[in-house]
Amino acid sequence: MGVLRNGKVGIRVMDLDAALTHYRDYVGLYEVAREPGRVYLKAWDEYDHHSLILKESDRAGMDHVGFKVRFASDLDDIEKRCQAFGLETHKVAAGTRIGEGETLCSVLSSGHRIEFYHDMERTGIKVGSKNPQPWPDDIHGMGANRYDHVLLTCDDVAEATRFFVEVLDFHQSERMITPDGKETLASFLHITNKAHDIAFIKGPDAKLHHLAFALSSWDEVLRAADIQSRYDIPTELTPSRHGLTRGLTTYFFDPSGNRNETYCGGTFPYFDDEVVTWTADQAPKAIFYHGREMISSFAEAVT
Numbered sequence: 001m002g003v004l005r006n007g008k009v010g011i012r013v014m015d016l017d018a019a020l021t022h023y024r025d026y027v028g029l030y031e032v033a034r035e036p037g038r039v040y041l042k043a044w045d046e047y048d049h050h051s052l053i054l055k056e057s058d059r060a061g062m063d064h065v066g067f068k069v070r071f072a073s074d075l076d077d078i079e080k081r082c083q084a085f086g087l088e089t090h091k092v093a094a095g096t097r098i099g100e101g102e103t104l105c106s107v108l109s110s111g112h113r114i115e116f117y118h119d120m121e122r123t124g125i126k127v128g129s130k131n132p133q134p135w136p137d138d139i140h141g142m143g144a145n146r147y148d149h150v151l152l153t154c155d156d157v158a159e160a161t162r163f164f165v166e167v168l169d170f171h172q173s174e175r176m177i178t179p180d181g182k183e184t185l186a187s188f189l190h191i192t193n194k195a196h197d198i199a200f201i202k203g204p205d206a207k208l209h210h211l212a213f214a215l216s217s218w219d220e221v222l223r224a225a226d227i228q229s230r231y232d233i234p235t236e237l238t239p240s241r242h243g244l245t246r247g248l249t250t251y252f253f254d255p256s257g258n259r260n261e262t263y264c265g266g267t268f269p270y271f272d273d274e275v276v277t278w279t280a281d282q283a284p285k286a287i288f289y290h291g292r293e294m295i296s297s298f299a300e301a302v303t
């Protein structure tokens with residue numbers, strides 16, 4: 001019961017055509033639908049209709065993050081739990097967005113819009129689910145397997161964590177705290193066995209730090225960086241490892257300045273695992289395990 005996964009993200013872009021070129025041709029997603037001001041995309045290894053919505057806007061950032069729930073009745077349950085937590089909720093009728101069923105919406109105290117849904121049109125994975133090949137004939141760009149997670153910034157990371165743990169039954173896999181242990185500076189939260197389905201770091205409220213796409217090997221991460229350079233995509237981090245989550249990674253930016261990540265591997269936490277704790281004095285190594293130096297844009301470039 002409850003949340004199955006982080007299933008979709010909507011982001012704001014200032015040039016829809018440029019964004020589409022970036023996410024379709026370079027990241028390697030597939031355009032599945034469009035309507036005035038919006039383009040819908042998915043990765044090749046995702047069953048649902050879409051996982052990314054590009055929304056034309058006068059500013060960059062995240063429009064919403066959407067969590068798929070296992071049963072339709074979970075929407076009513078989560079609605080009650082959100083309201084008991086003190087959040088306002090409303091429902092959006094099926095069909096308001098292409099392919100989407102009824103959606104429960106709320107806004108976290110951090111200012112981020114969060115959505116829950118059960119019904120989404122099923123269009124299947126590109127290789128089919130009967131005797132499938134390991135990758136599709138028309139794989140392209142970085143060949144992102146799927147949308148993986150978002151990392152968001154907010155002033156009160158502990159409060160954002162409390163919502164996901166107490167209301168949605170997430171588990172915290174890793175965290176970063178101040179050396180005196182009084183403040184949480186980063187929180188990695190999962191409902192699947194991934195290292196994180198969503199994460200928060202200390203920063204301005206209501207901002208997006210990055211959205212991440214999953215790759216399946218270190219070779220694919222290296223090739224993603226080749227594509228970043230080949231197409232002159234603004235790049236913040238060439239192939240590296242995070243200490244936090246142990247993930248393999250690159251960071252780069254879409255044409256509107258939204259940070260993207262390729263993400264591979266990482267830990268495989270269970271709900272009874274201990275929370276891995278990092279202290280802020282180790283932040284450079286926790287974030288950039290190889291370089292062990294903070295990159296100034298990491299904290300400054302949020303949308």
Ligand SMILES: [Fe+2]
Pocket residue numbers: 149150151210212261263
């Ligand atoms: Fe990430």
